[in-house]
Amino acid sequence: MGLHSNLFVQNSLVDMYFKLGRPLTARRLFDEMPNRDVVSCNTVVSGCCLCGDVDGARRVFDSMGNKSLISWSAMIAGYARAGYVGAARELFDAMPERNVASWNVMISAYAQNEKFMESIELFRRMQQAAGGTTPNEVTLVSVLSACAHLGALALGRWIGSFVERKKMVLTLFLGNALADMYAKCGCIADARAVFDRMPEKDVVSWTVLISGLATNGHPRKALASFREMLRRGVRPNDVTVMGVLSACTHAGLVDTGMRFFEMMTAEFQILPKVEHYGCVVDLLSRAGRLDEAEALVGVMRVPANVVVWGALLGGCRIHGDAARGERVVRRILELDPEHAGGYVYLAHVYSAAGRPEDSAACRQSMRRRRVAKTPGCSWIEVGNAVHEFFMGDTSHPQTERIYAMIRELARKMRMAGYCPNTSVVTQTIDEEEKEDALATHSEKLAVAFGLISTPEGTTIRVVKNLRACDDCHQAMKIISRIVGREIVLRDRSRFHHFRDGRCSCNDYW
Secondary structure, eight states: OOOTTOHHHHHHHHHHHHHTTOHHHHHHHHHHOSOOOHHHHHHHHHHHHHTTOHHHHHHHHHHOSSOOHHHHHHHHHHHHHTTOHHHHHHHHHHOSOOOHHHHHHHHHHHHHTTOHHHHHHHHHHHHHSTTOOOOOHHHHHHHHHHHHHHTOHHHHHHHHHHHHHTTOOOOHHHHHHHHHHHHHTTOHHHHHHHHHHOSSOOHHHHHHHHHHHHHTTOHHHHHHHHHHHHHTTOOOOHHHHHHHHHHHHHHTOHHHHHHHHHHHHHTTOOOOOHHHHHHHHHHHHHTTOHHHHHHHHHTOSSOOOHHHHHHHHHHHHHHTOHHHHHHHHHHHHHHOTTOHHHHHHHHHHHHHTTOHHHHHHHHHHHHHHTOOOOOOEEEEEETTEEEEEETTOOOSTTHHHHHHHHHHHHHHHHHTTOOOOGGGOOSSOOHHHHHHHHHTOHHHHHHHHHHHHSOTTOOEEEEESSOOOHHHHHHHHHHHHHHTOOEEEEOSSOEEEEETTEETTTTOO
C-alpha cells in the first residue's frame, strides 16, 4: 500500500511485534527503518525490556541523542524487572529531570524487589524534592506495599490521611492496598473501615479482609466474612481459600478446615496448590493428628516441598514425636541439603534425648556444609523511621540505653515469675550464656527500643522475619503486663497481640 516509509505505521508494527513476543522481528524492522524518531527508540527500549533483553534496550537507549522521560523510565523499569536494582538506581540518579512517573518507576522497583526500606526512603526524598512532585495513586500503592511489609504504620496512616485530604476515590487498586497495609500492620479495625468505605469490592478486597482477620486473631470472623462473600456472589480464588484455611489453622478448627479443603475442588473448581496442602498439613499437625497429616503428604496431587514437610515437622516438635520428626528431617534434607531448620531440629532432639555426641555431629555437619541459619531480624517504626535489629545487635546509636532496658526488663520479669526457656538454644554453651543469647533476640531488642523511645501507653509494633521462639512468646506476654502496654508482634506466620499477660493466639501457634 506504499506505507513502508510511513513512520507512524512502522512504529506501530515494531510495537506490535514486541507485544506478540517476536522481538527479533521487531528489532530487524527497527534496524531497517530509513527514518526514526524518539517514539521509535522508546518503543524498542520498552519492547526489549517486556521481552527481558535489557542489554539490547540499553544499547538503543545509549544511542539515542534526545532521550525523553518515557525512555528513561522504560529503561529503569527494564532493569528493575530483571532484578538489576542497582543499575536502575544509577540511571535514576543520572536523570536530568523527573516527573511523577519517573519517581514511581524507581519506588516501585524497590518495592517489587523487596527493598522496602529503600522504597520508603525514596518516597520521602520525592516529597522533599524541589518543585514538590505530588504523589499519585501509583506512587501510593507502591509505598503502601512497602509499609505493609515493614509494619510502617505511621507512614501508612499518613497516606490514608492524604487520600482523604485530597478526596481521592478509593479505587480497587488503592483501596485494596490501603486495607492490606492496615491488616498487615495489625490494625484490622482500620482495614475493615477502609473495606466498608470502598464503593466497589472484588475478590482481592474480600481476600484482604479474610486473611487479615485470620492472622490478627479473629478466625471465626474471617470465616463469617468468607460466607458473606459467597452470599454476595463473589467467587473465591486460590488465595482466598488460603486465607480460609489459615483461619481454621489458627483456631484449631480441623474438621471445618477439612470441609473447606474438600469444597475448593468440589464447589469452586480450584485445584489445590502445594501451598494449600502445606496449610492443611499444618492444620492437622498442630492438632496432633500427625498420622493423617503424613498420609495426606503421601497422596498430594503435586510433589511435597520443604514447606509441606516443614509443617509436619512443626507438629512433631509441638507434640514431641521425635521418631517421626527424625524421619521427616531426612526427607527435608533430601530435598534441600542446606536446610538449616532440619539440622537445628535434629540437634535439639538429640540434645533433649541425652545424645550430646549426635547433637554435636549435627552442628559439625552444618559447619562442614556451610549451612547458615537465616538470621532473625526485627523492625520497629519510631519517629518516622524504620529501625532494624538483629540478634545481639550493637550497631544502633541507642545501644547502651537499649541494653540497659533489657537488663531492667529481665529483673522485673524474674520477679513476675519468668524463667528463660533455654531449651530453644541448641549451642553447646553454659546456661548463663544461653540466657544472655535469649535476652538479645531481635524482637526483644526492638521492644526495648520501643519502650525507651515512645510515650507510656503507646502500642509497640514489631515485625519479625522468622517465627517467634517459645521463649520470646512467653517473655512478650509478661512484658506486656509489667509495662502496661500492648505489644503487637507480627512474625512469619501471624500476628500476636499481647495485652495484660495474654496473647491473641491463646498460645495456639
